Amino acid sequence: MRLIRSRRDTRSAILGYLWCSGGSFRPELAQGVALTEASISRIIGDLKAEGVIQETRRAAPYRGGPSLFIALSNDLSVAAIEISNNCLYSAVGTLAGETLYSVRYDLPDGLGAAEVEATATRAICDLAAWAAQRGITLEQLAVSIPGYDPDLRASPIIALDAARLSDVLQRKLPDTPVCLTNSMVARAVGHRLRMGTGFIGGSYFFVFVGHGVGAAIVDELAESGDVETCEIGHVVIDRRGGVCRCGHVGCLETYVSTVALAGILEVQESDLIGHGDRWPHEYRISAKARAEIRSRLGRLGLAIGNALNLNRQRNVVIAGWPAALPAEDRALIMDAIGQSRLGGLHGIALTFSNASLGREPVSGLALAAFSFIRRSGERRASGRETISN
Ligand SMILES: [Zn+2]
Numbered sequence: 001m002r003l004i005r006s007r008r009d010t011r012s013a014i015l016g017y018l019w020c021s022g023g024s025f026r027p028e029l030a031q032g033v034a035l036t037e038a039s040i041s042r043i044i045g046d047l048k049a050e051g052v053i054q055e056t057r058r059a060a061p062y063r064g065g066p067s068l069f070i071a072l073s074n075d076l077s078v079a080a081i082e083i084s085n086n087c088l089y090s091a092v093g094t095l096a097g098e099t100l101y102s103v104r105y106d107l108p109d110g111l112g113a114a115e116v117e118a119t120a121t122r123a124i125c126d127l128a129a130w131a132a133q134r135g136i137t138l139e140q141l142a143v144s145i146p147g148y149d150p151d152l153r154a155s156p157i158i159a160l161d162a163a164r165l166s167d168v169l170q171r172k173l174p175d176t177p178v179c180l181t182n183s184m185v186a187r188a189v190g191h192r193l194r195m196g197t198g199f200i201g202g203s204y205f206f207v208f209v210g211h212g213v214g215a216a217i218v219d220e221l222a223e224s225g226d227v228e229t230c231e232i233g234h235v236v237i238d239r240r241g242g243v244c245r246c247g248h249v250g251c252l253e254t255y256v257s258t259v260a261l262a263g264i265l266e267v268q269e270s271d272l273i274g275h276g277d278r279w280p281h282e283y284r285i286s287a288k289a290r291a292e293i294r295s296r297l298g299r300l301g302l303a304i305g306n307a308l309n310l311n312r313q314r315n316v317v318i319a320g321w322p323a324a325l326p327a328e329d330r331a332l333i334m335d336a337i338g339q340s341r342l343g344g345l346h347g348i349a350l351t352f353s354n355a356s357l358g359r360e361p362v363s364g365l366a367l368a369a370f371s372f373i374r375r376s377g378e379r380r381a382s383g384r385e386t387i388s389n
Pocket residue numbers: 233234235244245246247248251253
């Protein structure tokens with residue numbers, strides 16, 4: 001484990017552990033961040049005084065054990081704008097993970113820039129008004145945008161002008177820190193939260209297969225907590241293939257997204273997503289459709305294997321629709337990874353993760369809490385001296 005050096009990093013590590021664990025007793029927390037109880041006690045005191053964490057008395061986990069339980073505060077609020085599945089989700093939740101407000105706006109793929117901006121502006125105005133009416137201070141806002149790249153003004157996936165969006169946010173929520181990210185970061189962070197603590201250790205390659213297809217390299221929170229995106233969904237695998245929403249032809253996404261899967265199953269994509277992880281049990285899948293799905297899994301595996309040739313990660317997590325398939329189908333992905341990765345499957349640990357479809361805005365809110373934690377839980381305009389490196 002990397003040594004945690006600054007006070008700011010220690011605060012982030014403590015908050016990150018509480019975020020992943022859903023709260024913990026002090027000894028477990030100290031162990032989780034690789035420090036002694038004595039060395040974290042002052043920071044715990046500061047975070048309590050600042051209202052970022054709460055300490056409550058709970059039944060001790062064992063006789064004579066600790067009884068003071070520490071968790072992130074339910075009194076602090078964060079907000080999210082999450083663009084996903086042809087919709088824009090706008091939400092407010094508590095730092096501890098409770099959703100307080102959630103509204104969905106239609107935002108179909110292929111919509112023009114003016115309509116996208118109008119929808120985003122309406123969502124931001126509604127959200128800001130809702131918070132203002134209740135006197136709720138938003139400590140952080142996270143915006144997740146498919147295909148977002150800070151070097152490009154507009155995403156190739158959705159015609160949302162990031163600079164104009166920032167202007168609207170600045171006008172409507174002038175004091176709220178905002179982070180704009182690629183939606184794959186939100187997916188990866190949302191998934192990280194659900195894994196709890198001590199799951200993998202070290203970094204891993206996270207692949208999401210849904211309406212969009214993408215990947216990220218996630219460093220564990222105890223380390224840097226970095227999430228770096230990879231556009232695996234837009235790897236062109238056949239130039240004679242179908243047109244992708246990014247404008248290219250034959251991207252992996254056109255073969256393995258939920259749009260593609262809905263096409264194979266001859267159902268509406270929204271209906272498929274509504275079924276969540278139950279879809280393989282709730283549709284009658286013909287032999288032909290099953291064979292097609294299996295061939296698509298092979299394409300997905302080849303792309304992942306090639307991605308691992310470019311970035312030598314050993315731990316791979318796949319979230320999205322393939323997770324709900326029987327083990328024999330999922331094994332096709334593994335076989336195909338072995339066929340494209342140099343060195344085959346040796347040393348690769350593959351995990352599938354369920355419950356990833358149709359859960360918006362959970363990922364967006366997780367990203368907002370994570371962003372607040374990454375900046376060490378510094379409350380906005382609190383006037384307190386909270387960080388002293
Ligand atoms: Zn594409």
